[in-house]
Amino acid sequence: MTALELRELRKTYRSRGRPAVEAVRGLDLGLRSGELLGLLGPSGCGKSTTLRMIAGLESVTGGDILVGGASVTGRPAQERNIGVAFENYALYPPLTVAENLAFGLRARRRSLRGDVRRKVAEIAERVGLTDVLDARPAGLSSGQKQRVSLARALIREPDVLLLDEPLSHLDAAQRDTTRRELKRIQRDLGHTTILVTHDQEEALSLADRIAVMRDGVIQQLGTPYEIYDSPATSFVADFVGEPAINLLPGTATADGHVRLSAGVRIALPVPVAEGRAVVVGIRPEDLSLTGDGGIPARVVAHEPLLESGIATLALDGVERHLVVLTGPEVRLAHDERVRVAAGLTHVFDAETGDTLR
Structure with a gap:
């Protein structure tokens, strides 16, 4: 298990003829090893930009990202050993579930063929995909696609796991079931995890701590009980709670x-x-x-x-x-x-x- 730290992390978008946009403004955040942190906020608050910078999919304007105490800010995504489960699943349609899960391992050529088959079988059993390993993504339900996306991120045994709106495309029943499975898997494997979501129920039920973001700034960081019972601002109070305060x-x-x-x-x-x-x-x-x-x-x-x-x-x-x-x-x-x-x-x-x- 590995700790994650963000120091004065910033992201500014600039384009010719338009004013600069500060998407993330001096973010300071530390995750304990094995902790699940919910990054919660409305659309456009900077939470997905933060996730993409940690993953190496977005350049950093300023600040530093440390994994296990070592800076990864200058490293390309493929060298960071960070697993990402995307909101849109990002599965390869021509490949079977088993081939989707094995793709990353084979691309990096760090595992023997027998090891790949073993890892695929192990992760498929853990997330409940054993019965659909030969199926292709088009034949899967939304819940199954989401589990494939999660399993593909987990199979590489990442130092940090990033979940980008993992339940947003599921219906209410699937969301409840998948949320419970997600919490069980994270607890069993102990990955240091950031869950990006705009859904307060996801954050409150899954996270050890929650960081509520607005306009690229963390408004409050605390446990779900602290966020709900002692909101630091009227924005936090209004954003967390159903029915609303x-x-x-x-x-x-x-x-x-x-x-x-x-x-x-x-x-x-x-x-x-x-x-x-x-x-x-x-x-x-x-x-x-x-x-x-x-x-x-x-x-x-x-x-x-x-x-x-x-x-x-x-x-x-x-x-x-x-x-x-x-x-x-x-x-x-x-x-x-x-x-x-x-x-x-x-x-x-x-x-x-x-x-x-």
Whole structure:
């Protein structure tokens, strides 16, 4: 197993007649040996560019990439011993599954023919491809294609494994199954792994730690629990969580509340200077409907989802609606009047988006 470190990694795209685009801006990141890190963020945030620089498929504008303590920044991709499973599978259509798996080993000519057959059989058994070794990619399901792509990256016994949106083309059932298989395989083999994804569920369920990226910068790095329970910015809070967190702008008052409108106030979890513009964040599961007390609200919509429900509420004088996670027994009618109480509350600076603690 091998550690991975990124030091002040940068990537700037330049083209004649157009302003330079900073895709990755001074990324500092260290992975422990055997760790699985989720690189999470929206499209265009720089996560796939980062992965391609680590793999040697994209040139580096500045900074350094170290694998096992040694710099690989100047080495070509074929000399880095880094396995990559691509989003689009990148399989060779004329070749069988077995031939796809063996292709890299034979191309590098570092394994004898018998060793290649043995390695193909071993990795096929580990990822569940033994029954389709003679099939060609066109005859495989999306889940099987994804496993072939993963197996081809693993068969070379890489120092670092890079997974680029590995589950994006699978349907919901395949995604759940493949996600569990992926976690089992990574734990069994112990490869130091980066998972690039825009899907928060993938990152939260698979990763030991998550780096949330935005505009080429890491907004927060931490365990899934740290990212979810203690978001560093309003962007992180909004990006991670389903249903999404409620973000309500308001003004801090002298008595430790935030005023959302003339008639709606919520207690702040930390002292904030009077008059300061803030954004209050409350996750839907941290809100509850109460018979007495609480904030008066009107039901805009209620979605019963059998195991739970999602209620959308309007607060008097507040522009943004409030989303509340309800129990399966709750039944609400349109325009019904209710009262809602807040539990755990986050507060962010309205200008910078940074959390206030």
